[in-house]
Amino acid sequence: MALCWLLVHIFLLSSSSSSAHNDFFTSIGHMTELLSTEKELVSSLKDYITAEESKLQQVKRWADRLDLLSSVALQDPEGFLGHPVNAFKLMKRLNTEWKELESLVLSDMSDAFISNFTIQRQHFPNDDDQTGAAKALTRLLDTYQLDTNTMSTGALPGSSLSHRSALTADDCYDLGKVAYSEADYYHTELWMLQALRQLDEGETSGSVDAVTVLDYLSYSVYQQGALEPALGFTRRLLELDPTHQRAMGNLKYFEFQLDKQKGEEGGRRRETRGRPPDYLPERKKYEQLCRGEGLKMTPRRRSRLFCRYHDNDRHPKYVIGPVKQEDEWDRPRIVRYHDIVSDAEIEKVKELAKPRVANYGVGGQYEPHYDFGRKDEPDAFEELGTGNRIATWLLYMSDVQAGGATVFTDVGAAIWPKKGSAVFWYNLYPSGEGDYRTRHAACPVLVGNKWVSNKWIHERGQEFRRRCGLQETD
Known part of the structure; x- marks a missing residue:
């Protein structure tokens, strides 16, 4: 044109x-x-x-580049997107990098491509999606106690070489900026340090330089009370750019504050560097369970757990083909049923579910909760007319290479996904009172793709299947 x-x-x-x-x-x-x-x-x-x-x-x-990447990704889309770095980079690519391509070629694009691109673009991830994916990577760092270099190289536990993807210095910088926008200076420091490390190792960048990264670093460590590191980063910045106005002002301020601090009784100001406080009181225990660091049963308790063939009280169908039942936990009792659904049935459920957003995405998790309605929620399931949730049936429709456990934070149990199996537990005591030991959560998926399907069983219609106890406290 x-x-x-x-x-x-x-x-x-x-x-x-x-x-x-x-x-x-x-x-x-x-x-x-x-x-x-x-x-x-x-x-x-x-x-x-x-x-x-x-x-x-x-x-x-x-x-x-994209043709090669797409060819590899489409060989196993779920496996490829199961690696959180791949998922983040897809979000970033479609939300940010395609815009740069559009600017480059827009004046010479054919009307057909412009029309097609405009139609498709409305389905692209937006800024919120990219931010969410960035936060998910940071959440994975914390939950599984990874370092930024491990995440940046893509060498995550359980990941295959064919699906590994690396973060660039630009990517790390963008992740740091997301943390910075949330006033999360601890994670800002982690990601900016990684960006700086990669630039120092000779990586080239088209959008960020060491001066910019050092500017963020000095401020983020200062906000955490670390004056000496803040001063060190500022001095290095000024070595690279002696005319940087903000850095020159910060240098004088940091030197003044450091002298003042040393002169005060009690020595230096206490640093507050570390992960910011969390709204979830059981976060530490939850993350320990996600890493497999939960409570270990005593040999005596473990000896009471069994595997068996279950025929559902001589039901004709299950007498001929009993199901494989395994005790996962004793108090509360959690039971796993193996090979309970076929691959063909799983694929059909996934096909029906995909249009409704139905599995765990990058770093997907579900924080600790109860499945039953508590006393302060008397109308929780009133519209159903079926009473409270007496039990939960959780079906795993995929294996997960790393992460993704279902954890019970009150008792220390961790149940790991196994494709085709389902776990079952009662949420209520026979008396109808809620069993608070069943508080549970879904850990974030580190590598892989997690598909689950659940069925909540309500009180109505179960009166003769699970009778009330003789005592109110049963």
């Missing part, structure tokens, strides 16, 4: 010149001026072609 416009522009210029200056055709002197004009135009045209070829080369490299 731009080339056509340029040729039209040349034609109009020639036409207007000949009509205004008819003597050009009869005067060699005048025509030599046209030769100079033409030479200048040809030079401009070549510059335009060179610029367009450069654009096309950039677009080609982009297309080749």
Whole structure:
């Protein structure tokens, strides 16, 4: 389109010149001026072609890179997106990087591509999606006690080499900025340090430099009460950019505060560096269970757990084909049923569920909760007319390479996903009172894709299947 416009522009210029200056055709002197004009135009045209070829080369490299990435990803979409770095980078790519490509080629794009891109773009992730994915990566760092270098290289526990993807210095910087926007200076420091480390190791970046990263670093550690590191980062920044106004002001301020601190009784100001306080009081225990660091049963308790074939009290179907039942926990009793659903049935459920957003995404979790309605929630299930949730049936429709356990924070139990199996537990005592030991949570998925399906069994209709005890306290 731009080339056509340029040729039209040349034609109009020639036409207007000949009509205004008819003597050009009869005067060699005048025509030599046209030769100079033409030479200048040809030079401009070549510059335009060179610029367009450069654009096309950039677009080609982009297309080749994405073609290769898509080919690998589409061989096993769930496995690929099961790696949290891949999921984050997909969000970032569609929300941020495609915009840069659009700016590069928009003027030369065909109407069909513009139309198609405009239609498809409304389905792309937005800023909130990218921010959510960034927070999920940081949550995985905390829950599974990973360091930023492990996350950045993609070498996560349970991840396959074919699905590994690395974070660039730009990615780490963006993750740090998300934490910074939340005034989470602890995680800002972690991600900015990783970005700086990768830049120091020679990684090239098109959007961020060491000066910018050091600016964030000095402020984030200062906000955590670490004056000496803040001063150190500021000095290094000024070595790279001696004219940086904010850094020059910060240097004087940090030096003054440090001198003042050393002169005060009691020595230096106490640093508050560390993970920010959390709204969830049981966060520490929850994360320990997610890492497999939960309560270990005594041999005596463990000896009371059994595996068995279950025929559902001589039900004809299950006498012929009993189900495999395994005790997972004793108090409260949690039972797993193996091979309870086929792969074909699982795929059908997933097919029906996908249009409704139905599995755990990047870093997906479900925080500690009860399945039953408590006394302060008397109307929790009133609209159903079926009473409280007497029991839970949780079906695992996928294996998970790392993370994704169902944990019971009150008793220390951790149940790990196993495709085709289901776990069952009672939420209520026989008396109808809630069993507060059943408080549970879904741990974030570190690597893999977690699909679950659950069925809540309510009180109505269960009166003769699970009779009330003789005592109110049963």
